[in-house]
Amino acid sequence: NEIGDDRFTNIIYAKKIYKNSVIVVDFGTATTFDILNRKGVYFGGIITPGIDLSLNVLRYKTAKLPLVKFKKTKNVVGFNTIEAIESGFFWGYCSMIEGLIKKIEQEQKDVFKIILTGGNASYFKGIHKKVVLIDEFFTSKALNYILNEYVK
Numbered sequence: 001n002e003i004g005d006d007r008f009t010n011i012i013y014a015k016k017i018y019k020n021s022v023i024v025v026d027f028g029t030a031t032t033f034d035i036l037n038r039k040g041v042y043f044g045g046i047i048t049p050g051i052d053l054s055l056n057v058l059r060y061k062t063a064k065l066p067l068v069k070f071k072k073t074k075n076v077v078g079f080n081t082i083e084a085i086e087s088g089f090f091w092g093y094c095s096m097i098e099g100l101i102k103k104i105e106q107e108q109k110d111v112f113k114i115i116l117t118g119g120n121a122s123y124f125k126g127i128h129k130k131v132v133l134i135d136e137f138f139t140s141k142a143l144n145y146i147l148n149e150y151v152k
Contacts, residue, residue, distance in 0.1 A: 003045070006139050007034050011042050013142030014115055018132070021110050025097060026139065027118030029053055033100055038110050046100060051093060051120050058085065072123045094127050101128065 010024045011034050020040040026032045030053070033046040049057075051070050059067040068085045076091050078084030105112060114131045116124055117138035125134055135141070 003034075003042075004032075007032055007045060009142040009146060010034060010115075010117065010139055011036055013138065013145050015040055016145060018113055018115075022113045022115060023101060023104060024115045024117065024138070025121075027051060027116070027120040031093070031096075031118075033104070035104060035108070035112070037108060043108070048096065051089060055085075055089065070120055070123065090123070094124065097124065098128060101130065 006026065006028070007024075010026060014022045014024050014034075015036055018036075020036055021038050022036045024032075024034045024036075026034070027050065029050045031048045031050050033048075035043040035045060037043040055068060055070060058065055065085065066082060068082055068089075070089055071086055073083070073087045073090045075083070076087055078087045101112065101114060112130060114128060115138060116131055116134045117136060119136060121134050121136050124131070
């Protein structure tokens with residue numbers, strides 16, 4: 001059993017701040033969800049393709065779709081190809097986040113606090129009422145905490 005250093009670091013820092021019942025969603029090359037259960041024990045996680053990775057794959061593995069920069073959109077439906085990709089990615093990821101949090105809470109029979117981190121975290125401000133922290137640099141702060149606390 002193995003967990004990446006970034007995910008391990010995030011969950012240790014999340015436990016320090018919130019003690020238990022927290023999900024860290026990290027928007028990196030992969031979008032990861034790491035769960036700290038009500039007992040403050042790491043329960044496991046979910047790994048999905050990252051936003052930028054997926055946008056690049058869509059561009060380079062399709063015949064004519066352009067490379068689009070990720071952005072927050074107002075409308076769910078786009079009125080041209082670029083808007084359709086932008087809205088599909090933004091609202092698709094919003095729905096994925098909301099749906100996975102709901103499934104985790106159902107399985108765990110618990111209510112979780114949500115931390116969003118990574119390069120695209122700020123785009124999701126206001127998408128879920130259980131988000132308690134949005135910090136693109138959470139992993140760096142977590143690493144700093146671990147170095148100061150445990151490395152002498």
